[in-house]
Amino acid sequence: DIVMTQSPLSSPVTLGQPASISCRSSQSLVDSDGNTYLNWLHQRPGQPPRLLIYKISNRFSGVPDRFSGSGAGTDFTLRIGRVEAEDVGVYYCMQAAQFPITFGQGTRLEIK
Amino acid sequence: EVQLVESGGGLVQPGGSLRLSCAASGFTFSKYWMHWVRQAPGKGLVSVSRIDNNGRDRRYADSVKGRFTISRDNAKNTLYLQMNGLRPADTAVYYCVRDWFGEFHWGQGTLVTVSS
Numbered sequence: 001d002i003v004m005t006q007s008p009l010s011s012p013v014t015l016g017q018p019a020s021i022s023c024r025s026s027q028s029l030v031d032s033d034g035n036t037y038l039n040w041l042h043q044r045p046g047q048p049p050r051l052l053i054y055k056i057s058n059r060f061s062g063v064p065d066r067f068s069g070s071g072a073g074t075d076f077t078l079r080i081g082r083v084e085a086e087d088v089g090v091y092y093c094m095q096a097a098q099f100p101i102t103f104g105q106g107t108r109l110e111i112k
Numbered sequence: 113e114v115q116l117v118e119s120g121g122g123l124v125q126p127g128g129s130l131r132l133s134c135a136a137s138g139f140t141f142s143k144y145w146m147h148w149v150r151q152a153p154g155k156g157l158v159s160v161s162r163i164d165n166n167g168r169d170r171r172y173a174d175s176v177k178g179r180f181t182i183s184r185d186n187a188k189n190t191l192y193l194q195m196n197g198l199r200p201a202d203t204a205v206y207y208c209v210r211d212w213f214g215e216f217h218w219g220q221g222t223l224v225t226v227s228s
Contacts, residue, residue, distance in 0.1 A: 102159065
């Protein structure tokens, strides 16, 4: 199975300041179709996960443009341009290049 | 609007069985691969099973292989997960997830509790 490793696991951030989360995969996520199936999810307490970013850098419908994704191969980053109160919760990276799909441990974003 | 509504969760004794359902609406269900993903209380996300759009290709996590069966009825726009031989370690919220080339849309989840 592909192992996904996130850092940091906890991120206290001041409102209005930027934040970033890193994710590393144990092997390349480039599929045979040439796409890299690396996604970012956000989960608020008591809610299901919600897709933010798919295929490294594509924002899902309705996701604010303060969220952006980058990376290639095995190293990826989620950036939040200016953190808002609604951004608290846990962020997960996930790979869908190979079954089983696997997830990072989660990064808890909290407001200082 | 895309909707995925899970049902069938509840409390079951170890060794028991449950069948989860996921009713899909707002999209052409028969075009999409579907997944079940679970999340134990206070823990992270774990893939359980995946089925392709016509039901021919089914995959399972090692932890559920031989005990769980994924299926779908495209005429009823419904995804299923038959869970047999349930264990306390299977206690989790089970999410139905739509997959379109990496775009994952999540249902609200249904809680399964395995306890005596």
